[in-house]
Amino acid sequence: MKMYVGTEWIDKPKTIPVLNPYDGSQVDTIPRADADDIERALATAVRGARAMRRLTGYERSQILRKAADLMTQRAEDLARTITLEEGKIIGEARFEVSRATEIISLSAEEAKRLGSEVVPLDGAPGVTKKFGFTVRVPCGVVLAISPFNFPLHLVCHKVGPALAAGNSVIVKPATDTPLSALKLTKIMLDAGAPPEAVQCITGSGGEIGEALCRDPRVRKITFTGSRDVGEQICRVAGLKKVTMELGSNAPLIVMPDADLEKVATAVAATGFSNAGQVCISCQRILPLKSIYADFLNVLKPKVAALATGNPLEDKTKMGPMVRERDAVRVDEWVREAVGAGARLVTGGERRGAIYAPTVLADVKPDMRVSRSELFGPAVAVTPVGTIDEAIAMANDTNYGLSAGIFTQNIDWAMKFVQEVESGNLHINWGPQWRADLMPYGGLKESGFGKEGPKYAVQEMTELKMVVMHLS
Numbered sequence: 001m002k003m004y005v006g007t008e009w010i011d012k013p014k015t016i017p018v019l020n021p022y023d024g025s026q027v028d029t030i031p032r033a034d035a036d037d038i039e040r041a042l043a044t045a046v047r048g049a050r051a052m053r054r055l056t057g058y059e060r061s062q063i064l065r066k067a068a069d070l071m072t073q074r075a076e077d078l079a080r081t082i083t084l085e086e087g088k089i090i091g092e093a094r095f096e097v098s099r100a101t102e103i104i105s106l107s108a109e110e111a112k113r114l115g116s117e118v119v120p121l122d123g124a125p126g127v128t129k130k131f132g133f134t135v136r137v138p139c140g141v142v143l144a145i146s147p148f149n150f151p152l153h154l155v156c157h158k159v160g161p162a163l164a165a166g167n168s169v170i171v172k173p174a175t176d177t178p179l180s181a182l183k184l185t186k187i188m189l190d191a192g193a194p195p196e197a198v199q200c201i202t203g204s205g206g207e208i209g210e211a212l213c214r215d216p217r218v219r220k221i222t223f224t225g226s227r228d229v230g231e232q233i234c235r236v237a238g239l240k241k242v243t244m245e246l247g248s249n250a251p252l253i254v255m256p257d258a259d260l261e262k263v264a265t266a267v268a269a270t271g272f273s274n275a276g277q278v279c280i281s282c283q284r285i286l287p288l289k290s291i292y293a294d295f296l297n298v299l300k301p302k303v304a305a306l307a308t309g310n311p312l313e314d315k316t317k318m319g320p321m322v323r324e325r326d327a328v329r330v331d332e333w334v335r336e337a338v339g340a341g342a343r344l345v346t347g348g349e350r351r352g353a354i355y356a357p358t359v360l361a362d363v364k365p366d367m368r369v370s371r372s373e374l375f376g377p378a379v380a381v382t383p384v385g386t387i388d389e390a391i392a393m394a395n396d397t398n399y400g401l402s403a404g405i406f407t408q409n410i411d412w413a414m415k416f417v418q419e420v421e422s423g424n425l426h427i428n429w430g431p432q433w434r435a436d437l438m439p440y441g442g443l444k445e446s447g448f449g450k451e452g453p454k455y456a457v458q459e460m461t462e463l464k465m466v467v468m469h470l471s
Contacts, residue, residue: 001182003031003202006040018179021087021320022311028085030178033203035211041170041199042217045141048168048196053138055194057112060164064108067191071101071184075265078183078259080312085177086151087320087353088274089311100156100184103436106453107160113454114461121467131468136461138166139241140219143212145205145233147225148322149277151177155184157436158222159397161456163193167220171200172209176322177272178202183360184340198350205229205233213237215274220460224279224466227373227398227445243449243459247373250280250431251394253416254295255387258406262428264299266406267379270430272306276330276377277448280402282430283374284363285381286390292383296361299381304346306357318377320353327355330376334358337369337380347378365393373399380456387412395421400443402431422446 002009012031019112020027030035052060075097082093119132144158155171162169173181178200185200201208211219214236223233224245234242250271254263271282287295311319321327331350337360338344347358358378362369369380384390394403402424405416413427423442426433434440441450449459 001028001030001179003033003037003182004185004189004198004200004325005033005037006199010037012037014071016175018085018176020084021322028179030175030182030202033201033208037201038208038211039114039400041201042212042215044196044199045168045170046217048194048198049138049140051194052163052166052168052197057114058092059462060166061111063110063188063192064104064111064160064163067187067193068101068104068108068268070187070191071097071104074183074187075101081179081183082151082177083311083319086148087311089316089319090243090314092274093311096150096153097149099436100152103153103156104160106437107164107457110161110457113176114457119465129470131470133466134261135464135466137464139460139462140167141217142167142169142220142222142460143172143218144169145172145209145221145223146174146181146227148174148177149274149279151180152184154224155181157451157453157456159198160183161453162222162460163188163454165457165460167460168197170212170218171198172205172212173200173202175202175204178228189432196328209233210236222449222456222459230447237469241459243441243442243451243456244447245279245449245451246401246445246447247375248279248399248442248446249283249370249373249397250402250404251284251286252282252403252430253384253387253394253405254285254291255405255409255412256288256290256408257408258291260291260295260298261328263406264302266298266430267406268302268306270404270432271379272303272318272377273432275324275355276320277321277375279373279375280424280432280434281375282379282404282432284370284394285379286384286393287381288387288390289383289385296359296381299359300346303357303359308351308354308356318357320366321355321376322353324353326376327353330355330374330378332361333374333376334378337367339364340364340367342367342369342380345381365396371397385460387415393417395419398445401446402426402442404429404431
C-alpha cells in the first residue's frame with residue numbers, strides 16, 4: 001500500500017515488506033519514509049490543524065459518524081487485514097473491528113461536547129464584579145504512534161479523539177502492522193475529513209519516529225508501546241503534552257472463596273487472547289496456598305484445550321505471535337524459569353511463530369517471567385500465604401496498568417482496590433478487560449494520561465481561562 005502524506009497517496013523507491021506471521025508470506029509492502037516526507041507531513045499537518053479548528057463540533061461529529069458507517073460496511077476486509085498482518089485469530093479480529101467502530105462513534109459524540117465551565121470567581125476573598133469561564137481549544141498537531149498488537153483499535157483510540165477535538169493527526173503505525181491504519185486513513189478521507197487533517201506515514205520508528213517527536217510543530221504525542229521506547233519519546237519530546245500507554249505484567253489474585261472454574265475460564269480468556277500480546281494480559285497469577293493445587297488442576301485442561309493454527313480458520317483459538325523471534329524469546333524465558341525451579345504444567349513448545357499456550361507453576365517472584373513483561377502466551381503461577389502477601393507481590397513491580405482479584409468477600413475486594421497500585425482494577429475477572437468509553441491508563445512506569453474518547457479529548461485540548469472585569 002501507499003502511504004498518505006501531504007494530501008497524496010505516495011510510494012517510495014525503498015519499501016518494507018509486510019509479512020503474514022502465520023506462514024511468512026508477503027501480504028503487501030509499504031513505503032520507507034525519509035526526511036523529506038517527515039517535513040512534508042509536518043507542514044501539511046499545520047495547515048490541517050487550521051482547517052480542523054474552523055469546523056464546528058457538529059461538522060466534526062458528522063465526519064466521524066460517516067467514518068463509523070464506512071467501517072461497518074468494510075468490516076470483513078478490515079478484519080482479514082488485521083489477521084493477515086498481525087496474526088490474531090479471525091474472531092478476535094472481527095471483534096477488534098467492532099470495538100474500533102464503537103470508538104469512532106464515541107468520538108463523534110464527544111466532538112459535540114467540547115464545552116466550557118463557569119468559574120465562580122466571587123468565591124475568592126474580596127472579588128466582586130468578575131465573571132470567569134473556561135474555553136477548551138484544540139492542541140493543534142497530534143502525533144499518534146501505535147503498536148502492532150491492535151493495529152486498528154488502538155489507532156482509532158488516537159485518531160478519533162484527535163479529530164473530535166479539532167486537531168490534525170499524523171499516524172505513525174507499527175512497521176509490522178501498518179495496513180489497518182492506512183485503510184483507516186482512507187476511510188477518514190472518504191468520510192469527508194479535510195485532506196490535510198489526517199496523514200499516515202510509514203517506515204522504521206528508529207528512522208522517522210524521533211524526528212517527528214522532537215519537532216516543535218507537534219503539540220501533542222499519544223503513544224502506546226513499550227516502556228523503554230516511551231521513556232525515549234519523553235526525553236526528546238520537549239515541552240509537549242504527552243500520553244503514554246506502556247507495558248505491564250498484570251497480576252491476578254485468587255482468594256480461597258473464589259469459584260475456581262470461573263477463575264480458570266477468566267485466565268484462559270485474559271491470558272492467551274492475541275497469543276498473550278496484550279499489555280493488560282493476565283501474566284502473574286497469585287492463588288492462596290490453600291487452593292493452589294486445586295486451581296492448577298482446573299486451569300490445566302482449559303489452557304491445553306486452546307487449539308493453535310491458521311488464524312483465518314474459525315476452529316483456531318490462538319494464532320501465531322507477530323514475529324518468530326518473539327516466540328523464540330518466550331521459549332527462552334519459559335526454559336529459563338524451568339531451569340530455575342519452575343514447573344511446566346502444560347505447553348512449553350514452539351512451532352515457528354506459534355508458541356503453545358503455557359502454564360508455569362511454582363514461579364518465584366524474581367524470575368524473569370514474573371518480573372518483566374512477557375507479552376506472550378504463558379502465565380506464571382505463584383502461591384501466596386495471605387492477601388497482604390498477595391497485594392505486596394502484586395505491587396512489587398515497576399508496572400501498574402491493570403490487576404484483578406477473585407473473591408466474594410467485600411472487605412478483601414475493597415482492600416485490593418485501596419492498596420493495589422494499578423490504573424485499572426477488576427473484581428471477579430482477569431486484568432484484561434476494557435470498555436472503550438472508560439478512562440484507561442496506568443500508574444508508575446505503565447504510563448500517564450488517559451484514553452477513552454471523553455478523556456482523550458481532554459488530553460488533546462488546551463484550557464483557556466477568561467475573566468471579564470465588569471463595571
